[in-house]
Amino acid sequence: MGDTAIVGMMAKLTNPSAQSKPMAVRIGQPNSLCAACAIRDTAICSVLSDVEMQALQEIMTHVDLPARKALLYEGDEANFVYNVVGGTLRMSKLLADGRRQITGFLMAGDFVGFACDETYSFDVEAVCETRLCRFPVRQFEAVCESFPQLEKRLLREASNELAEAQDQMLLLGRQSPQERLAKFLLRLRHRLERAGQPADPLSLSMTRSDIADYLGLTIETVSRCFTRLRKDGLIALPEANIVVIKDLQALEQMTI
Amino acid sequence: MGDTAIVGMMAKLTNPSAQSKPMAVRIGQPNSLCAACAIRDTAICSVLSDVEMQALQEIMTHVDLPARKALLYEGDEANFVYNVVGGTLRMSKLLADGRRQITGFLMAGDFVGFACDETYSFDVEAVCETRLCRFPVRQFEAVCESFPQLEKRLLREASNELAEAQDQMLLLGRQSPQERLAKFLLRLRHRLERAGQPADPLSLSMTRSDIADYLGLTIETVSRCFTRLRKDGLIALPEANIVVIKDLQALEQMTI
DNA sequence: CGTAACGTTGAACTGTCTCAAGATCCGTGG
DNA sequence: CCACGGATCTTGAGACAGTTCAACGTTACG
Numbered sequence: 001m002g003d004t005a006i007v008g009m010m011a012k013l014t015n016p017s018a019q020s021k022p023m024a025v026r027i028g029q030p031n032s033l034c035a036a037c038a039i040r041d042t043a044i045c046s047v048l049s050d051v052e053m054q055a056l057q058e059i060m061t062h063v064d065l066p067a068r069k070a071l072l073y074e075g076d077e078a079n080f081v082y083n084v085v086g087g088t089l090r091m092s093k094l095l096a097d098g099r100r101q102i103t104g105f106l107m108a109g110d111f112v113g114f115a116c117d118e119t120y121s122f123d124v125e126a127v128c129e130t131r132l133c134r135f136p137v138r139q140f141e142a143v144c145e146s147f148p149q150l151e152k153r154l155l156r157e158a159s160n161e162l163a164e165a166q167d168q169m170l171l172l173g174r175q176s177p178q179e180r181l182a183k184f185l186l187r188l189r190h191r192l193e194r195a196g197q198p199a200d201p202l203s204l205s206m207t208r209s210d211i212a213d214y215l216g217l218t219i220e221t222v223s224r225c226f227t228r229l230r231k232d233g234l235i236a237l238p239e240a241n242i243v244v245i246k247d248l249q250a251l252e253q254m255t256i
Numbered sequence: 257m258g259d260t261a262i263v264g265m266m267a268k269l270t271n272p273s274a275q276s277k278p279m280a281v282r283i284g285q286p287n288s289l290c291a292a293c294a295i296r297d298t299a300i301c302s303v304l305s306d307v308e309m310q311a312l313q314e315i316m317t318h319v320d321l322p323a324r325k326a327l328l329y330e331g332d333e334a335n336f337v338y339n340v341v342g343g344t345l346r347m348s349k350l351l352a353d354g355r356r357q358i359t360g361f362l363m364a365g366d367f368v369g370f371a372c373d374e375t376y377s378f379d380v381e382a383v384c385e386t387r388l389c390r391f392p393v394r395q396f397e398a399v400c401e402s403f404p405q406l407e408k409r410l411l412r413e414a415s416n417e418l419a420e421a422q423d424q425m426l427l428l429g430r431q432s433p434q435e436r437l438a439k440f441l442l443r444l445r446h447r448l449e450r451a452g453q454p455a456d457p458l459s460l461s462m463t464r465s466d467i468a469d470y471l472g473l474t475i476e477t478v479s480r481c482f483t484r485l486r487k488d489g490l491i492a493l494p495e496a497n498i499v500v501i502k503d504l505q506a507l508e509q510m511t512i
Numbered sequence: 513c514g515t516a517a518c519g520t521t522g523a524a525c526t527g528t529c530t531c532a533a534g535a536t537c538c539g540t541g542g
Numbered sequence: 543c544c545a546c547g548g549a550t551c552t553t554g555a556g557a558c559a560g561t562t563c564a565a566c567g568t569t570a571c572g
Contacts, residue, residue: 093426096512101426116416121423151407158414160372165421167377170349170357172428173472177560208519216429218561223520240519240568256352433528464551474529479552496536496551 034060037133042109042195043083044157047149055146059139065089065126071112072124080134081113087130088205092123092213102214104164105188105206108195111157113137128205172216175255180215181225182254185235185243202243290316293389298365298451299339300413303405311402315395321345321382327368328380336390337369343386344461348379348469358470360420361444361462364451367413369393384461428472431511436471437481438510441491441499458499 034040034057035050045053063082065071071082071089089106103122106112112124112132135143144151171180185202192199204211208219215222229235234251236244245251290296290313291306301309319338321327327338327345345362359378362368368380368388391399400407427436441458448455460467464475471478485491490507492500501507 091422093422095426095430099430101429103422103425114415114418116412116419121419145404148401148404148407151404151411155407155411155414156372158411158418159370162370162414162418162421163372163377165418165425166347166349166359169359169421169424169428170351172425173357173469174351174355207517213429219519220521220562221560224560227520463549475551476530476553477528480528483552 033057037085039083039085039109044111044150044153045083047153048147052147055143056135056140059135059143060133063132063134065130065132067126067128067130070123070125071132072120074120074123076120078113078115078118078120079137081111081137081140082132082134084108084110084112085131085133088127089124089130090127090206090210090214092125093121094123100213101216102210103168104161105191105210105214107191108197111154114158114161127210177215177217177221177225178228179254180217181211181222181229182234182251184211184215185245186251186255189245200244201238202245204241204243208240289313293341295339295341295365300367300406300409301339303409304403308403311399312391312396315391315399316389319388319390321386321388323382323384323386326379326381327388328376330376330379332376334369334371334374334376335393337367337393337396338388338390340364340366340368341387341389344383345380345386346383346462346466346470348381349377350379356469357472358466359424360417361447361466361470363447364453367410370414370417383466433471433473433477433481434484435510436473437467437478437485438490438507440467440471441501442507442511445501456500457494458501460497460499464496 034045034053037043037045040046045056048056062085063071065087072080074093084106086108089112090102091104091106091112092100092102094100105127106124113120115121144154171183175183188204189199189202192202206214208222212219212222217225226235226237229251230237232250234245234247236246238244290301290309293301296302301312304312318341319327321343328336330349340362342364345368346358347360347362347368348356348358350356361383362380369376371377400410427439431439444460445455445458448458462470464478468475468478473481482491482493485507486493488506490501490503492502494500
């Protein structure tokens with residue numbers, strides 16, 4: 001019974017086209033069982049045994065966000081760290097005049113909250129309906145003390161993000177709009193596959209504006225690039241948010 | 257006696273204008289004393305006591321690189337991690353046709369070798385004469401097991417780099433050439449200050465080509481931006497590689 | 513059915529790149 | 543000591559890619 005509810009929730013969270021009324025931010029006290037969680041084997045929790053996980057579960061609460069709602073803002077005190085359970089978020093930075101750069105999309109299994117300061121250095125907002133589990137950072141650190149493999153896993157996670165960030169710098173600094181979009185689609189595909197979500201008809205949860213701010217382009221350029229890839233037969237676009245990859249090799253060739 | 261030699265070495269390494277004949281790669285077996293090292297209190301070693309540091313020192317060897325020599329290439333087996341003792345290196349990624357993006361400059365106190373794979377995902381080359389200390393990654397991990405504060409320090413280091421990477425994405429994706437150069441100069445100033453090196457007349461160890469590949473621009477655009485900043489009175493350029501910041505506030509204002 | 517958000521397309525503009533030439537600095541060798 | 547060649551940096555002119563501005567189409571929703 002409880003399980004079906006979770007499954008239903010996850011179905012909605014992982015399928016962006018299944019829209020529903022935005023609900024208020026909900027902080028769930030009644031913890032669902034971590035052992036049965038969808039990201040049990042992919043998130044940082046995967047390095048803990050079911051018994052060890054008790055310690056995490058005790059300090060964990062759920063956060064549910066409707067689409068477009070912010071989880072945290074740059075400058076906020078970094079009091080919590082999170083795991084994404086389902087849905088998609090965008091991490092971004094702003095300039096004074098409103099220019100925005102999205103530094104990454106966060107999806108099921110991702111860790112949120114690497115902070116070098118007392119405060120976050122970025123905004124995080126939900127792209128679509130999203131669920132996270134939340135840990136008070138102090139207590140989380142205490143759990144890390146007990147389980148060194150958790151800290152090691154965090155370091156692996158950070159190293160991964162660092163490598164991705166470097167790849168994104170290459171994209172932003174030296175690749176053409178076409179190449180950027182191709183890389184974006186391939187990454188998204190890879191990311192969804194890894195999260196065990198449908199990736200053949202790629203379903204985009206983010207808008208053209210989000211993609212543009214991620215790729216360092218304007219929405220018009222992004223749109224033109226989609227059209228170009230479609231006309232060249234590399235992709236199909238049954239709907240604006242549904243991408244079918246028709247020539248994987250050609251796409252991959254573009255990004256090298 | 258040994259100490260004076262080290263001091264002399266460091267003077268050369270930290271002052272890019274003090275050029276000397278390029279020497280071959282030298283891997284020093286006779287370890288200088290870590291306790292007396294210039295980066296003892298800024299690098300990751302700072303979390304270890306002199307006694308604890310013995311464990312690191314035992315597995316450490318020095319590497320000396322002449323300018324332009326590579327330390328490692330993308331795809332190499334990630335068998336070592338490093339600390340930069342003195343000098344400057346560039347970390348970069350290449351596309352098949354030779355386009356290059358420099359993802360960061362490494363200076364005294366920086367850690368090298370965050371790898372999410374069995375292999376490095378970037379090139380690292382010396383910009384000027386450089387010294388590093390090198391640790392076999394397996395043995396380094398073993399030392400980490402013994403001293404959990406070391407792993408914690410690494411995580412802090414990675415989180416820092418991640419925040420810098422995100423700021424660089426903002427720069428590459430959304431800032432004008434002028435803003436990019438201003439930000440670069442301020443960062444370099446900050447970085448040198450932190451490393452305890454002279455930062456008032458800013459002495460650039462990297463070429464215009466390096467700066468261009470770091471900022472996602474061409475060398476011509478970088479040159480024009482230098483000229484523009486000079487004509488606007490924000491900086492002075494007594495030599496091409498010496499920058500005097502004349503209006504710090506105006507520069508800072510540009511980057512926000 | 514009307515409005516608002518989102519996406520696409522076209523035309524003109526503009527900033528950066530490309531290409532080319534000249535200036536400067538450095539180490540080398542006559 | 544000076545001439546030379548190479549590397550680096552600067553500057554200019556023209557080309558072009560991506561942005562800006564504007565209009566239109568589509569979809570979702572009250």
